[in-house]
Amino acid sequence: MLKLDNVTKVFKTGSFGGSSLPAVRGTSFEIRPGEVTALIGESGSGKSTLGKMILRLTPVTSGTITFEGTDISALKGRSLREYYRHVQGVFQDPFSSYNPVFRADRVFATIKRSYFPGVTSSEWRERVAATLESVGLNPADVLDKFTHQLSGGQLQRILIARALLLDIKILVADEIISMLDASTRVDVLNLLSNLKGRGLGVLFITHDLSLGNYIAERTIILRRGLIVEMGATAKVFDNPQHAYTKMLLTAVPQLHKKWEAGSAPQVEPYPVAPADEPSADRYSKSALHPLAGHHRRLARKGAVAEAEREAARENRTDTYLRMHEEAQPLVEVEEDHFVATAAAAE
């Protein structure tokens, strides 16, 4: 239904946009209706960038994303609005997704104004109530409340309900439960899983392997902007082929099993910065730069800020590696199970 074909995203960083940071490189996959696809990666792997590109929050550098046969990068105005009628996202921090000045249920009013101006308010109220019940909320508990009066789990569910009020076919869920408490997060997970029954395709972006394993039909493991392993969840988790996937699986803390001694992943080596890399004080330089204002505006949009934060979180060598590490084509090792080649050859 939604198809990514050789999608690449390169962020320009540095004071003159002189250095580039490839966040996603040549990624192709598909989100199918009635399936949860888990996109798993560590910080800086480009998983959130992929979600943002699908939601048209940031443009692709090259490659195409097609939804039901149309290239989404060309959408504008009315057609873009129609696209958002079918594709919606929910993000990590429920508290910053809302404007705390207004009541939380204002998100429903804005949907009505943009998409359903013809619906009478009494009918709309019924629809909202029915949708809230379908996400496991009691309308009386959450309507007419401010965000600080609601819990994180309730707020996330309201956002899911908001998406469901539209005729959505794809839901991009970017780390939606990592801010929730352990006792409530599993309910939101179950809710997502139940959405499959409605024929919805869910892209579940997470860093937590156990969550992906719990709800997803298909799993994509992402590392430094490249897919290293992809396929049916059972196959990827039970029979991991790529060394990176294996390492992740041994590092996950489990309740009933201790980390195996000796299987520890290598502690990341200290970076030896390549001589030609710009120094890290680019922040101070960019403040003096004539285009600094422009950069700040971009940063406000979140794209550059995100890339720089990710670049800082990683280290400069890593950035260097990203650009020079060869992309390896995916090879099908068994039915519906793809691995980047070098590992498959092992």
Place this chain on the structure above:
Amino acid sequence: MALKVDHLRVCYRTLRGDVNAVDDVSFEIGDGEIMGLAGESGCGKSTLGNSLVRMDVRMRVVGGGADLDGQKMPLSDDKAMREFRFKQVSIVPQYAMSALNPTRRVGRMVSELLKSRGFDYKATLPELERRVKLVGLDADVLTRFPIELSGGMKQRTVMVISTLLNPSLLIADEVTSALDVSTQRAVGEMLLEFRDRQFVKSMMVITHDLSILAQVADTILVMYAGKLAEKASAEVVIGSPLHPYTQLLISSLPEVGVRHDEHTLVGIPGRPPSLLNPPVGCRFRERCPFAFDRCGEEPPFVEVKPGHSVACWLYADAGLPAGGAAQC
């Protein structure tokens, strides 16, 4: 006994009244013990940790106290605590990544810190470099600004700095939560190594993530709404918990290998009570499937089996599970 906390009560003063974030908490940590402190957000676990180093002047200790190595801890005395902190008790704060001064190179920051405590940086430097190498970093890290380090590297740097003077107790507050799984493991194993090398005598690891505690902790203390719920060895808390809250919490955690289609996990309905006007009696009563009349009174936190304490009326009398609670 390294740390002995006795009926400690910590409250925050707000416009709407006092919030008792830590309410009548007593426990002990032995020498060489890593105690995990688990609970949901708002249960008072960080407040408990911070109050032991007096991190935040807004919190007021309104009752009880704590002894460290037989010495009374100055929990409400800023001046005395200044002498105590970093030398005897140290903390790795939540979001340690932002605990480093961004305008100083790491080495200079450490030297200023040591000077303020009356230590000589030059004399401590070899030991500092040795420890930095021990955690897998290059000694070069001391000449870097924090922005040049990745999240995991900053976390490890902060841990080295916090434990530099071999404190008796280290409070590690959510040290692994912002990290990737592979770095999480490296930091978790570092905690164990610091204990084994006796850089710190005992540790209190505060986290919401029980699976990390299953890896590193010797004992686990579970808190709920400012009160203690359960304390036992890590295997017992994970494997055969007694308190209904711990049981439900553990059964709601997805693990690698558990799939929704085969085994649907359930969360705990409801949310923790407000601590502004906490309910009388057991604070978990409203969400507890086993609640009965007696839960209107407050359950005592008592030892029901050797080394296993729990605050629940189900076990108050004989120390035996009533009904089918244990099988839940």
